[in-house]
Amino acid sequence: MKSAWRLIVHYVRHNFMAALAYRGAFAMQVLGMMLNNVMLLFFWTLLFQRFPLLNGWDLTGVVTIYAIAASGFGLSVVVFGNASWVAALIAGGDLDYYLVLPADPLLHLLVSRMTLPGWGDIFFGLLLYVIAIPTGWQRLPLFILLTVLVAFFFASVGVLTGSLAFWLGQAQELAMQLRNATLSFALYPIDFFPAGVRGVLYTLIPSAFVGSVPARLLLDFDVRWLALLSLVTVGICLLARWVFYRGLRRYASGNLVTTRG
Amino acid sequence: MALRRYAFMARIAARQQLTYRSEFVLRAVSMVIFMGIFMALWRTVYTAQGVTSLSGYTLTTMLWYLAITETIALSTSRIFLEIAETVRSGAVAYTLTRPAPYPLLQLANSLGTTLPRCAINLVTAVIVVGLGVGFQVGSLPGALAALLLDALIAVLIGLLAFWMEEVVPVFWIYQKLLFTVGGLFLPLEFFPDWLRTLSRWLPFNFITYAPARAWVAYDAAFVRETLVGQLLYIGLLALIVAGVWQRARRRLVVQGG
Numbered sequence: 305m306k307s308a309w310r311l312i313v314h315y316v317r318h319n320f321m322a323a324l325a326y327r328g329a330f331a332m333q334v335l336g337m338m339l340n341n342v343m344l345l346f347f348w349t350l351l352f353q354r355f356p357l358l359n360g361w362d363l364t365g366v367v368t369i370y371a372i373a374a375s376g377f378g379l380s381v382v383v384f385g386n387a388s389w390v391a392a393l394i395a396g397g398d399l400d401y402y403l404v405l406p407a408d409p410l411l412h413l414l415v416s417r418m419t420l421p422g423w424g425d426i427f428f429g430l431l432l433y434v435i436a437i438p439t440g441w442q443r444l445p446l447f448i449l450l451t452v453l454v455a456f457f458f459a460s461v462g463v464l465t466g467s468l469a470f471w472l473g474q475a476q477e478l479a480m481q482l483r484n485a486t487l488s489f490a491l492y493p494i495d496f497f498p499a500g501v502r503g504v505l506y507t508l509i510p511s512a513f514v515g516s517v518p519a520r521l522l523l524d525f526d527v528r529w530l531a532l533l534s535l536v537t538v539g540i541c542l543l544a545r546w547v548f549y550r551g552l553r554r555y556a557s558g559n560l561v562t563t564r565g
Numbered sequence: 566m567a568l569r570r571y572a573f574m575a576r577i578a579a580r581q582q583l584t585y586r587s588e589f590v591l592r593a594v595s596m597v598i599f600m601g602i603f604m605a606l607w608r609t610v611y612t613a614q615g616v617t618s619l620s621g622y623t624l625t626t627m628l629w630y631l632a633i634t635e636t637i638a639l640s641t642s643r644i645f646l647e648i649a650e651t652v653r654s655g656a657v658a659y660t661l662t663r664p665a666p667y668p669l670l671q672l673a674n675s676l677g678t679t680l681p682r683c684a685i686n687l688v689t690a691v692i693v694v695g696l697g698v699g700f701q702v703g704s705l706p707g708a709l710a711a712l713l714l715d716a717l718i719a720v721l722i723g724l725l726a727f728w729m730e731e732v733v734p735v736f737w738i739y740q741k742l743l744f745t746v747g748g749l750f751l752p753l754e755f756f757p758d759w760l761r762t763l764s765r766w767l768p769f770n771f772i773t774y775a776p777a778r779a780w781v782a783y784d785a786a787f788v789r790e791t792l793v794g795q796l797l798y799i800g801l802l803a804l805i806v807a808g809v810w811q812r813a814r815r816r817l818v819v820q821g822g
Contacts, residue, residue: 326731328730328731329730332729332730332731333731335734336734336735336737336738337734339741344741346744347751350751350755351610351751354619357613358610474587477587477588478591481594481595481598484595484598485594485598488599488602492602492605492606496605496606496609501605
């Protein structure tokens with residue numbers, strides 16, 4: 305556990321320093337992503353100006369969804385940047401490097417890359433929390449806890465979808481579509497969807513757990529829902545781990561010779 | 566004669582698309598998901614408000630409008646990625662010896678990629694929305710000009726790599742301009758007056774809003790106005806791309822072979 309934590313911290317620091325080597329590009333990506341997210345909210349502000357309440361959700365509710373989903377997603381791609389690349393790494397035979405080293409291969413693989421615009425998502429989420437969500441400083445720790453849960457959730461979805469490559473070979477596009485679907489649906493209040501779709505969003509495409517559920521928890525705290533969300537998050541992490549190692553048995557090295565800087 | 570060269574380039578790009586058939590078809594999945602979300606969202610809005618028409622759109626016309634804007638948005642060019650990589654790696658130097666200017670070649674390349682994508686997205690959107698709220702026939706005047714306008718903007722973003730380390734954020738901003746003032750998520754009729762007027766003057770509405778509006782509510786005067794706007798912006802952007810390319814070439818330093 306301690307060594308896993310150290311691995312994460314060292315990689316984050318290392319990747320961050322590497323990013324600072326190209327300061328202009330880094331700043332551009334962070335600011336660009338923040339502006340990008342602000343403009344996405346434009347649609348909702350116009351919509352809620354005309355209809356202040358829709359199926360129990362108002363603008364504050366949607367802004368809360370955005371804040372948590374953005375900062376959680378941002379944290380996952382900053383710390384576990386390779387979660388979006390699992391399928392490509394498997395198909396390309398690039399797992400060899402991680403398999404021969406003493407660190408846990410899955411964790412090592414995940415933390416090896418930092419997706420820089422993710423910092424923009426994190427800052428955007430925090431900024432939204434501070435200026436637009438009326439829960440105040442007392443609930444900031446809860447916001448951070450929810451962000452961390454969402455980050456682990458997103459990373460697990462990345463591993464689960466990416467692991468399809470163990471069985472399908474080329475699965476990059478499919479994995480990307482599934483990841484994008486999880487994020488896209490998460491940004492809409494769950495009560496906007498008919499019952500059948502809601503069922504899917506709690507199971508097959510588990511968007512509810514990275515959007516509406518944590519947002520509602522922040523605005524209207526209920527310890528039972530927090531327990532459920534934590535349990536589901538731990539569950540999907542363990543499932544992702546199990547599926548990855550199960551698939552790894554099928555993995556054959558490409559004997560690819562690569563150099564790593 | 567010269568046009569044949571570019572048509573050839575576009576054809577190669579189109580054939581490349583068709584080679585990776587499974588990826589090509591999987592793209593349609595995005596369309597199904599987005600249209601599913603929109604159908605749920607707008608049903609909620611119309612039912613919750615108990616109205617049949619909002620800013621002149623019924624639930625059916627709204628969803629057909631969104632089907633067209635999504636069709637175009639999901640087909641937009643990603644050519645800037647290739648251009649930026651060519652500039653960064655220095656490979657752009659080799660393109661100078663080719664018998665056609667690099668930006669024009671990439672424009673043709675881009676259209677060859679986006680046109681088949683647009684076709685499959687349109688078919689998917691028509692099926693999904695048709696099954697959801699009923700089929701409707703429409704025409705798409707200006708869709709081709711819209712894709713050309715988009716391709717010009719994508720080439721321009723790619724050429725920015727001569728001055729910027731990272732051009733993808735510029736693309737995000739462009740994409741979100743389509744989402745907002747381009748009317749991708751919400752028709753311009755829903756905007757406050759000042760914003761609608763401003764949006765109509767900007768080039769982005771000619772890519773998403775105008776073709777979709779023409780599909781759901783054909784009006785000859787509107788279509789004429791749109792075509793004029795599209796042509797003017799295509800001319801203007803072509804001039805800008807030419808100017809930027811000329812300056813970019815001067816920045817190019819070839820260091821040995």
